[in-house]
Amino acid sequence: MKASLMNPSRPSPQEQQALSEKLEQANRQLMQSEKLAAIGQLAAGVAHEINNPVGYVYSNLQSLEAYLNDLFRLTEAVDSAQSLDDLRLIKHNIDYDYLREDLKDLLAESREGIERVKVIISAMKDFSHIEEDEFKPADLHRGIETTLNVVNNELKYKAEVIRDFGELPEIECIISQVNQVVMNLLVNAAHAIEDYGRITVRTRSTGHQVAIEVEDTGTGISREHLNRIFDPFFTTKPIGKGTGLGLSLSFSIVEKHNGRIEADSQPGQGTCFRVTLPVRQPEKNSHE
Ligand SMILES: Nc1ncnc2c1ncn2[C@@H]1O[C@H](COP(=O)(O)OP(=O)(O)O)[C@@H](O)[C@H]1O
Ligand SMILES: [Mg+2]
Structure with missing residues (x-):
């Protein structure tokens, strides 16, 4: 205590310990707030992507309901109709041929919409293990596709996305976290x-x-x-x-993955970020 009063520029070991704990805590808080920002971004993107298919599936259901009512009218008339001509008239009135074609289209479109929603939900699931902390073998290309799906909304008006994928082995990683890195780079x-412009996502393996x-092909970094x-x-x-x-x-x-991240930039022409990761983690990480 006394020593540190006499020489304030050199903190005691206890003070150093307290400082480094504070720093660690501040760092954890930072990570937490960035995670929250990422989740917010994710939620906004997902809401936008799901909104459109859900909107037209909903309106298709309304049309389907009206068509079904017409078809019921026709089948129920089988009991009350005096003649076949009565039935033919109803069939004509409900525009049966059009209804038949449109029913097929509405169902196909609705199925496609629901499939799109399913893809987004499964992408969400891959992302939602954001608190997960276990190193496991994972398919990076699948992670990249998931991430592209999630940020599609941010990218589609800004760039053509080019995939230049090599052959990759599964790598030992925390895939939700690697996805988060790729998401930051893409955004x-x-x-x-x-x-x-153009965004190229390239993967290569050296074994x-x-x-x-x-x-x-953006502004670049000075x-x-x-x-x-x-x-x-x-x-x-x-x-x-x-x-x-x-x-x-x-x-x-x-x-944390024992990898490297580096950037190379030509101001005015664009930037390339490269993340290098080991295929296998040293013993300690892989058994964490
Ligand atoms: N692809 C890029 N092209 C140009 N500048 C970039 C690129 N990626 C990052 N930067 C620069 O690095 C800064 C820090 O990026 P980041 O840590 O993701 O924070 P943020 O995106 O919130 O600003 C950005 O504000 C930007 O100036
Ligand atoms: Mg950023």
């Missing part, structure tokens, strides 16, 4: 594109390692910013659009 790429690249993009809270985006936490969170996820 950043879309943000960097002013009008309409012991795999690389995922997300390359965009040399002095390039050193700071992985710092927590570093953002060039207006308040409300950027938290400055995406890349710092991605960095810690990749670090």
Whole structure:
């Protein structure tokens, strides 16, 4: 105590311990808030994607109900009709031929809509293990497809997405967290594109390692910013659009996976982020 009063620039071991605990706690809070931001983004995207198919399936059900009422009218008339001509008249009045064709279309369209919703829900499930902490062999391409589905809404008006996939082995990872890294890179790429551009997602394997690249034709990153993009809270985006936490969170996820994340950028032309991950984790992680 006394020593630290005399020399305030050198904290005692206890003070150091307290400081580092505080730092750790602040770091955990940061991670938590970025997770929440990611979940919010996810929820908004999913709501948007589901809204459209659910809307037309709902309206198709209303048409189907009206068609069924017409068809019931026709079948019930079998008992009360005096002649076949009466039946033919009803059949003509309900525009039977059109109804028959449209029924088929409505059912096919509704099935397609529900299938789209099912895909989104299964993508959500892959993402929802966000608290999961277990390293397991996982298919990265499946994770990337899931992630593309989830951020589709952010990407589709900004860029054509090109998949340049190599052959990949399953890799030992926490897939929900790797998905989160890919999501951050994709959303950043879309943000960097002013009008309409291209985002290339590339995967390669060297046997012991795999690389995922997300390359965009956006504004690029200036040399002095390039050193700071992985710092927590570093953002060039207006308040409300950027938290400055995406890349710092991605960095810690990749670090935890014993991998590397790096960026290469040509201002005015675009940026390429590359994540390199080991196929197998050292003993400690794989048994965590
Ligand atoms: N693909 C990219 N193209 C250009 N700049 C980028 C790209 N990705 C990240 N950046 C820069 O890095 C900063 C930090 O990114 P990030 O940590 O995800 O935070 P945020 O997206 O909330 O700003 C961004 O504000 C932006 O300036
Ligand atoms: Mg970001």
